[in-house]
Amino acid sequence: MKQCPNCGLHNPDSATKCDCSYNFDLSELEDKSQKVDKGAWKWNVIVYVLLALGVVLGTALAVVLKDKVNTYMNVENPRR
Secondary structure, three states: OEEOOOOOOEEOOOOOEOOOOOEHHHHHHHHHHHHHHHHHHHHHHHHHHHHHHHHHHHHHHHHHHHHHHHHHOOOOOOOO
């Protein structure tokens, strides 16, 4: 027996809708999508952290390389 989360009525396992119009099939799909979404946030956080780290390291590398190139070329006032 399925119990309707909307009205509490007990329905047969084969029921797709409750008398109150609650759709059991849609609720099962929503439950599955919520399970996927709960795990997806971890990957989103990992991706954003890696992107931020890449930006910081890329900027630091660009500054270091610029100084190295300027030192190597003996350029004190580069043209802009």
